[in-house]
Amino acid sequence: MAAQRTANPYPWEQPFSGALGQSDLVSAVNTLFETGRTEKHRYPRVREIRRALVLLQEYAPDPEQRWSWGVRLIEDHLSTTLGVKLVITFFSDRPYDVVALWLWLAEHPDWERREDAAWMLSELLAADFDDVYTRCLEWVHHPFQNVRRAVVVGVKRAAKVRTPEVGERFLDLIEPLLSDRSVYVRKNLGSFAIGDGLLRCYPELTLKRLAAWARRSDEQGRWNVAMAFSAAEAAKHVEAALPILTELAADERCFVWRAVASAMRSLGDKQPTQVVPILKGWLRDGRRRQVAEVAL
Secondary structure, X not given: OHHHHHOOOOOOHHHHHHHHHOOOHHHHHHHHHHHOOOOXXXXXXXXXXXXXXXXHHHHOOOHHHHHHHHHHHHHOOOOHHHHHXXXXXXXXXXXXXXXXXXXXXXXXXXXXXXXXXXXXXXXXXXXXXXXXXXXXXXXXXXXXXXXXXXXXXXHHHHHHHOOHHHHHHHHHHHHHHHHOOOHHHHHHHHHHHHHHHHHHHOXXXXXXXXXXXXXXXXXXXXXXXXXXXXXXXXXXXXXXXXHHHXXXXXXXXXXXXXHHHHHHHHHHHHOHHHHHHHHHHHOOOOOOHHHHHHHX
């Protein structure tokens, strides 16, 4: 029992520290990822990452060295998790450098690194919401679609904190992107960021905003509203969804009404007793019949 109480909970710590002492980040990260995980966990757990960060800061007391290590961990794809955690601590002192690194990730040719950019943005929002949010207001109008898409996915990740006072601000932030015609942006907006993200974390606020957006005239915006209700989360809000989708179903533009059909099919699979009668009623409605035929 005594041996169990005194056993080192981090068996990777000594070789990890030894590698850091030699500024050998590659060996340090390999040690952490090979020894700091279990059969049940593919990657080191949160407590392992936290301990590794403490050691990284201890072995790099000089800020320039810490910054250099953080950048290298990210750019060389050694451990984006550790690198981002180090780098965001510099945001108040060197915001332009941190933003430049984020933009580099957002525009990376490797889609996995672009996913890292979305996660990094969510971490930045958690660390300094007001400043980063202000920058996001500019990035949703960025000329590169990868940057706009990174904001969309970053908001979805950041919304998981479920802080009520920022829910409206997240919705305000993505609103300009409703009309974005980029395929890469729209595939990540309606059903993913809104339906699976904001609707899950801020249901009342999001449903209210979706109802307002459904009154927009542009087909891309209306398509995003319909697709938000194709997410699995929407089945919890079918009573609020049906009036909105009924309005959108009368849209004669194929791009919109087919999105409604997709949403109704998804909702019908999960809530058939509420959705199927509506669809059958639409079969007798000349304006909505084609939606019902496709959905059924």
